[in-house]
Amino acid sequence: MWVQVNILSTIKFRVRAIEVFRLSSYGVTAEFRVRGGGASEVVEGFGGSFPKRYLPTFDLTPLTSALIPTPRGPQAIIHWDLSDEGIPFRVRRFVLREGAGEADEYWVESPPPAPYVNESPYFFVLQALSRLYVRDGKLLFTDTVTVLRDDGEAVMLLGYPHTGKSTLLAMTLAEGGVPLTTENTLVEVRGSEAWVVGGTGVLVYDPKVERVYGIKLPEGEETTRHGYVILDLDKVTSSVRAEALAKGVKVAGIYVLHCSFVSRGAEAKAVKGRKVAKTLWHFATAIIRGTDYYEPYPPSLTTPSIDKFMAGAMRKLSKGYSGRMWEVFGSHEEVLKLILHQRG
Numbered sequence: 001m002w003v004q005v006n007i008l009s010t011i012k013f014r015v016r017a018i019e020v021f022r023l024s025s026y027g028v029t030a031e032f033r034v035r036g037g038g039a040s041e042v043v044e045g046f047g048g049s050f051p052k053r054y055l056p057t058f059d060l061t062p063l064t065s066a067l068i069p070t071p072r073g074p075q076a077i078i079h080w081d082l083s084d085e086g087i088p089f090r091v092r093r094f095v096l097r098e099g100a101g102e103a104d105e106y107w108v109e110s111p112p113p114a115p116y117v118n119e120s121p122y123f124f125v126l127q128a129l130s131r132l133y134v135r136d137g138k139l140l141f142t143d144t145v146t147v148l149r150d151d152g153e154a155v156m157l158l159g160y161p162h163t164g165k166s167t168l169l170a171m172t173l174a175e176g177g178v179p180l181t182t183e184n185t186l187v188e189v190r191g192s193e194a195w196v197v198g199g200t201g202v203l204v205y206d207p208k209v210e211r212v213y214g215i216k217l218p219e220g221e222e223t224t225r226h227g228y229v230i231l232d233l234d235k236v237t238s239s240v241r242a243e244a245l246a247k248g249v250k251v252a253g254i255y256v257l258h259c260s261f262v263s264r265g266a267e268a269k270a271v272k273g274r275k276v277a278k279t280l281w282h283f284a285t286a287i288i289r290g291t292d293y294y295e296p297y298p299p300s301l302t303t304p305s306i307d308k309f310m311a312g313a314m315r316k317l318s319k320g321y322s323g324r325m326w327e328v329f330g331s332h333e334e335v336l337k338l339i340l341h342q343r344g
Contacts, residue, residue, distance in 0.1 A: 017035065017037070018033050018034065018035045019033075019034045019039035020032065020033050020034070020062070020063040021034075021039075021043065021060060021061060021063060022060070022062075022063055022074060023046070023055075023058050023059070023060050023125065023129075024058060024059045024061070025056050025057060025058040025059075025129060025198075026057070026133070026136075026138070026186055027136055028075050028076075028129060028132035028135075028136050029073075029074045029075055029076075029132075030074060030075070030076040030078055030125065030128055030132065031063065031074035031076070031077045031103075032080055033077065033078065033079050033080065034080045034082060035079075035080070035081060035082070036081050036082030036083070037082065038082050038112060039082070041082075041112035042080070042112045043060065045114055046060050046113065047060070048115065049202055049221075049230050049232070050115035050119075050122065051113070051122050052201065052202040052232070053182070053183060053200060053202045053204055053230075054123065054183060054184060054200060055126055055129065055184075055200065056140070056186055056199050056200055057198065057201055073103065075103055075104065075132045075135060075136075076104040076105070076106065076128050076129075076131075076132055077103050077105045077106070078105075078106045078108060078125070078128065079105070079106065079107045079108070080108050080109075080110065081107075081108070081109045081110075082110070082111065082112065083109050083110060083111055084111065086111075087109070087110075087111065088110075088120075088296060089108065089109070089110035089111075089118060089121055089124065089295070089296070090109050090110070090296065091106060091107070091108050091124065091299060092107040092108065092109060093106075093107050094106040094107065094299065094301075096301060096303055098135070098303065098305055098306075104131065104132070104301075106124075106128060108121070108124065116225060120294045120295050120296075123294035123298070124294065124298070126184070126287060127287055127288065127290070127298055127301060128301070130287040130288040131288050131306065133186060134288060134306050134309060135306075137188065138186050138187060138188050138197065138198075139186070139187045139188075139284045139310065139313060140184060140185070140186055140187075140287055141156075141158070141184065141185045141186075141187055141283045142183075142184055142283055142286045142292055143158060143159060143160060143161070143165070143183070143283060143286075144156060144157065144165075144181075144183075144184065144185040144283055145157050145165045145166070145168075145169055145179065145180075145181055145183065145185065146179075146181045146185055146196045146199070146249070146251070147168070147169065147177060147178070147179055147180060147339075147340070148177070148178040148179075148180050148241070148249060149340060150177075150340075151252075152249070153249065153251070153252040154180060154249040154250065154251050154252065155251065155252060155253050155254070155255060155339055155340070156187075156194065156253070156254045156255070157255050157339070158254065158255065158256045158279070158283050159256060159257035159258070159259075163258055163259060164257045164259025164260070164335065165182075165183075165257060166182065166203060166204060166205040167205060167206060167209050167259065167332045168257070168259070168332055168335065168336050168339075169205065170203065170209050170215075171209065171332060171333070171336055172340075173203070173218075173231075173236065173237070174215035174216060174217050175215075178237060178238075178240050179233055179237070179241070180196055180199070180241060180244065180245060180249060181196060181198070181199030181200060181201070182199070182200045182201065182202060182203045182204075182233070183199075183200045183202075183204075184200045184287075185198075185199040185200075186198035187251075187284075188248065189316050189317060190248075190250075191316070191320070192316045192319050192320030193250055193251065193317075193320050193321075194250075194251040194254075194320075194321075195248040195251065196248065196249045197245060201232065201233045201241075202230060202232055202233065203230070203231045203232075204224060204228050204229070204230050204231075205228060205229055206228055206229075207227070208261065209332070212261055213332070213333055217229070217231070218231060218236040221235075251321075252324070253324045253326070254280075254321055254324065254325040255325070255326050255327075256271065256279060256326070256327045256328070257328060257335070258327065258328065258329045258330075259328070259329070259330060259331065259332045259335050260331075261331075261332070263329070263330045263331045264330065264331055264334075265330050265331065265334050266328060266329070266330035266331065266334035266335045266337070267328070267329045267330055268326040268327070268328045268329075268338060269326060269327045269328075269329075270323065270325070270326055271325040271326060272322055272323070272325075273322070274318075276322055276325050277315065277317070277318035279325075280314055280317055280318065280321075281310075281314050284310060285310055288300075288301050288302055288306070289301070289302055
């Protein structure tokens, strides 16, 4: 489900008008209280493909009145003072809460978000959401994509930028397979196994993959300023993806990628022991802990109880995926064959 925006209502206060809308994603909600005029520009900034590349699938809706009760209140409130262009984004202060029904609160100042112009608000909202996901019992893995295998289980592919994640998703799509998530992936830990329950659904890939591997992909609706193709998976895949995510998909194996267009062959090396937890800890905590950088610098949004939950999840996953986690090296084509045919 994608962004649906109606005309924002305006709540009149004595000094300045505050316009309120809510961003909801996979069971959590952040409420934006925008003042300073021009809130429609904020809404517009969240309406294009850019935020969908990084924020797990979301809805954006107006709040008709701050006094009308809703089934479930927001878990975070972002007080957003709109500033003039040229004034950088900043988080003035924040209060983190953990009691049932209590909302985190943030006070930020920034011009409206805009791709390539003012991107920090997108990544700040992603960080605020990452904390809400953890409070709701989920983990947000960054630089992580997932693919549905033909046996109904998933593989999870981790890697820094330009290590092959999007290229492998594009190749999977060209072969008629089903990419589940792109860039950021939501996971629930059930027992000692990871289950994919959501994430981003916009694929950005290097069109070079079609020429190098002789494949044909659906025509993209737009490209990035660097020439990468943008595909909305909900528009180019069947309902299988949405149905699978709604139920949750068990992760059969985890792969840390090291692929390139100039590589040949493929090799897999098992990841064992402490390195399993160490690797997963990085990808599962980078956003919430502020090590996934945005300007001027991200704060850490963890607390002792949040850290305890994430550490417990890492221990479970480390036990469950010892023997089912690999580092893979080689060409995208050969690595994809290895991943989709190896059974963890």
